[in-house]
Amino acid sequence: MPQRPSAPFGKGRNIMKFRTLLASAVALGALAVLPAQALERGGSMTFARYDDSTLIDPVYADRNPDIWMVPNLYDTLLHTGADGKTIEPGLAESHAVAPDGLSITFKLRADAKFSDGTPLTGDDVVFSLDRARDPKLGPWAGLLGAVKTVSADGNVVTLSLAHPDPALISILATFNTAIVSKAAFAAAPGTTDQEKAKALFAKQPVSSGPFVLKERQAGSRMVFERNPYYWQPGEDGKPLPYLDRIEFLLIPDDATRILKLQAGEVDAAEFIPFSRVAELKADPNLDMELFPSTRIIYAPINTRSAFKDGTKNPMADVRVRQALNYATNKDTLVKLVTFGTGQPMTSLMSASTQLHYGDTPLYPYDLEKAKTLLKEAGLAQGTKIKFTTLAGSADDATMFTALQQMWSQAGIDLQVEQVDGPTRSDKNRSGDFQIHTYGWVNDVNDPAQVTGWLGYYPLRQAVGTGWNNPEFNKLYETSNTEIDPKKRADEYKRMQEIYAAEAPLLFLYETPFAVALSKKVHDYVQTPLGANEFATAWREK
Numbered sequence: 001m002p003q004r005p006s007a008p009f010g011k012g013r014n015i016m017k018f019r020t021l022l023a024s025a026v027a028l029g030a031l032a033v034l035p036a037q038a039l040e041r042g043g044s045m046t047f048a049r050y051d052d053s054t055l056i057d058p059v060y061a062d063r064n065p066d067i068w069m070v071p072n073l074y075d076t077l078l079h080t081g082a083d084g085k086t087i088e089p090g091l092a093e094s095h096a097v098a099p100d101g102l103s104i105t106f107k108l109r110a111d112a113k114f115s116d117g118t119p120l121t122g123d124d125v126v127f128s129l130d131r132a133r134d135p136k137l138g139p140w141a142g143l144l145g146a147v148k149t150v151s152a153d154g155n156v157v158t159l160s161l162a163h164p165d166p167a168l169i170s171i172l173a174t175f176n177t178a179i180v181s182k183a184a185f186a187a188a189p190g191t192t193d194q195e196k197a198k199a200l201f202a203k204q205p206v207s208s209g210p211f212v213l214k215e216r217q218a219g220s221r222m223v224f225e226r227n228p229y230y231w232q233p234g235e236d237g238k239p240l241p242y243l244d245r246i247e248f249l250l251i252p253d254d255a256t257r258i259l260k261l262q263a264g265e266v267d268a269a270e271f272i273p274f275s276r277v278a279e280l281k282a283d284p285n286l287d288m289e290l291f292p293s294t295r296i297i298y299a300p301i302n303t304r305s306a307f308k309d310g311t312k313n314p315m316a317d318v319r320v321r322q323a324l325n326y327a328t329n330k331d332t333l334v335k336l337v338t339f340g341t342g343q344p345m346t347s348l349m350s351a352s353t354q355l356h357y358g359d360t361p362l363y364p365y366d367l368e369k370a371k372t373l374l375k376e377a378g379l380a381q382g383t384k385i386k387f388t389t390l391a392g393s394a395d396d397a398t399m400f401t402a403l404q405q406m407w408s409q410a411g412i413d414l415q416v417e418q419v420d421g422p423t424r425s426d427k428n429r430s431g432d433f434q435i436h437t438y439g440w441v442n443d444v445n446d447p448a449q450v451t452g453w454l455g456y457y458p459l460r461q462a463v464g465t466g467w468n469n470p471e472f473n474k475l476y477e478t479s480n481t482e483i484d485p486k487k488r489a490d491e492y493k494r495m496q497e498i499y500a501a502e503a504p505l506l507f508l509y510e511t512p513f514a515v516a517l518s519k520k521v522h523d524y525v526q527t528p529l530g531a532n533e534f535a536t537a538w539r540e541k
Contacts (some may be wrong), residue, residue, distance in 0.1 A: 011383035039236060044245035045521055045539045047532075048257040050251045052219055056463055058178040059131055059138035059199040060471065067443070068531045072224060073241065074178030077106055077157075078123070080445050080527070085354045089167055091120065091179055091208065091231075092157070092241040106177025108155040112228040114181045115207040115232035122152025124208075125386065128180035129159070137193055141174035143444065164483045170354070170446035177530070181206040188426075209536040210241040222248040224534070239388040242538035245461035258516070261286065261537040265482035267521050267539065270532070272514040274339040280516045290341055290512035291526040294350040294442035294450075297342075298430065299387075299506035301435050304466040308432040314379055322504040323373035324435075325363035327410040328403065332365075334509050336402055337395050342509040348454050348499045350510050355447045355492040361502050370410045381411040388427060391418040396437050399508075424425055428464035435506060440462070442529050446494055448480060457500050 006244075031536045042120075051065040058074055061067045070192050077092040089095075112120040133144035144164035148308060151158050161168070171177060184206035188196040204213050208234070211224035223248045234240045249266060251257040257269040258276060264281065272280060272288070275528035280288040301324070305316045314320050330344035343351075345359035351358075387403065389396035404414040419427070427433040442450055459470040475491045477499075482488040513526045520540040525533040 001078050007499070018299070039242065040540055041238070041242050042244050042537055043539050043541050044241060045267040045537065046245060046247045046249060047248050048251045048260060048266040050108050050111070050252055050257070050271045051377060053199060054218070055201055056213070057201060057332045058128070058180065058487045059140070059178050060194060060197055061175060062139050070175040070178055072211045073205065073207045073209045073213060073529050074180060074535055076173050076174040076178050077489060080170070080173045080371070083185075085445070087173055090173065097169070102161050104159045104161070104168065106157045108157065109231055110155065112208070112231045114127060114184070114225040115229055116181070116184070117184065117229055120179060120208060122155060122157050124179055124182045126150045126152050127155045127185070128179045131193065132176050138176065143174065143176060144432045144487040164481045164485055166488055167444065167446040167448045167480070172442055174444050179208045188291060191453045194388060199393070203382060206330065211246065220250055224248070231302070232535065241535045244532060246534055261516055261518070264518070268517040268524060270515050271518050274341050274511070274514060277339060277341055277514055285519055287517050289517060289526070291515060292352045292528050293511060293530070294352050294512045294528045295439065295511050295513070296345055296350050297439045297508045297511065298345065299435050299437055299508065300465045301361060301504055301506060302431065302433055302465060303504050304431060308430070309433060313434075314383060315385070317377045318502055320372040321378040322363065322378060322411065322505055323370040323377070324407065324412070325503055326366045326373065327362070327370035327407050327412070328506060329406055330361060330509055333399060334403060336398050336511065338511050341514065342511040344509050345507040347496045348505070349447055349450045349496070349526070353447050353450060355489055357493045358453045358500070361509045363503070367409055375409060383411065384413045384415055386434040387415050388419060388424060388433050390424060391420055399437065402502070419489065429460070430465055431461070431464060445529060451476060451495060454505070455495065462504055465504040467502065469498060469502060472498045
């Protein structure tokens with residue numbers, strides 16, 4: 001994933017603490033290198049995962065268990081800061097955008113090396129980015145669609161663009177633009193790019209990130225060891241990572257992951273069910289972390305004038321959509337579904353997303369206002385609305401039961417339709433639904449991805465809702481080439497205002513990433529995009 005904080009924002013040694021210590025050291029005339037404090041180098045930790053990685057490759061990673069591991073093996077030109085929003089130097093120690101926005105130059109670090117000790121060069125960057133933007137290869141090539149050419153002159157790499165792309169800087173801190181070794185890739189067995197990628201992964205690939213893949217038993221375990229040539233310094237002035245070794249164990253069952261953590265058989269477990277968070281918070285041997293996330297849960301509302309069967313759609317009236325939002329007690333849903341760990345949505349995007357606008361929950365519960373809006377819209381008491389949910393989903397079942405009770409007080413008779421995931425997706429694509437459950441996590445730390453998905457009509461008809469707002473569409477198109485940060489921020493502010501007022505969604509809630517760790521483990525980072533990052537993690541011996 002695209003984020004690699006230079007210091008963690010998890011427990012203990014956060015970036016603000018580091019900067020405070022640094023300021024104190026400077027004020028006292030101390031040496032530039034800080035004392036190691038309680039930090040301990042070496043050793044290993046064991047991490048229990050909910051799913052296995054199948055191919056950790058920047059171009060072909062398309063499942064979260066693969067995507068979220070890429071930054072441990074492959075580094076990017078730029079990193080995302082600890083706040084999840086700023087951009088910091090990575091393999092490129094500096095970069096400059098041309099005044100017309102049509103080219104970007106990067107100066108590579110002279111000390112950057114691959115895990116086999118060979119220097120990382122401009123040719124490796126050209127090879128990696130050309131591979132990443134090849135539409136015949138991975139699913140993420142479109143992210144580099146503005147790039148015309150990539151060239152290198154010594155340690156200076158230049159990207160020439162067909163048009164300005166303000167999202168490109170964030171994309172160059174994203175997993176799919178990570179740098180691989182051109183020579184190692186060429187030497188891998190196989191005749192096609194995908195065959196070589198699979199062969200390289202199977203043979204413990206040469207890495208540019210903080211770790212190397214040492215062992216792997218598909219469907220069971222995976223072992224990473226530290227890359228002895230990694231360039232980034234830690235808090236003690238020596239190269240990261242601190243750990244010598246990480247063992248990943250595949251334990252899909254939630255209860256088993258937690259049992260092994262409580263028994264001390266593993267040091268950390270991810271995707272803790274929200275229903276167990278309070279229990280683990282009370283465990284004196286554990287740190288129950290709720291990492292900031294870009295995950296949002298919402299319900300697209302069909303805004304077309306008629307449903308697929310030709311009947312009139314009352315939700316085409318914006319007043320009805322606003323009323324449904326006012327009739328929904330989001331605080332109650334947060335308590336029921338997330339056990340109080342979530343928070344109501346304040347925008348179409350999560351509060352962790354760049355250019356997010358909005359500091360208060362959208363449509364706070366107001367039953368009387370909902371009734372007034374429905375009356376103004378001429379909606380008859382007892383109007384039936386069908387809510388499509390995922391069969392077998394406990395969260396969806398809880399949500400439907402709560403909404404049925406809430407909306408009945410406003411005169412809405414909510415009916416349930418339970419389907420499987422593919423059927424729900426088909427219904428969304430074809431517009432054959434009234435309102436249904438959905439969720440989202442950013443893959444890129446830029447608002448363009450989530451905004452385009454949820455609101456831009458030419459792209460999947462605004463997440464299937466059929467909502468089509470010319471002003472919003474125009475602002476989105478303009479923002480995609482706007483190189484003035486202030487103007488772009490203003491455009492995003494206006495888009496979020498329009499979207500909130502038009503309510504093509506039932507705005508529900510954000511949820512964190514829940515990871516429980518032994519108190520001996522420090523500074524593990526789970527980014528707002530979901531990436532598991534171990535470069536700064538360390539474990540008491």
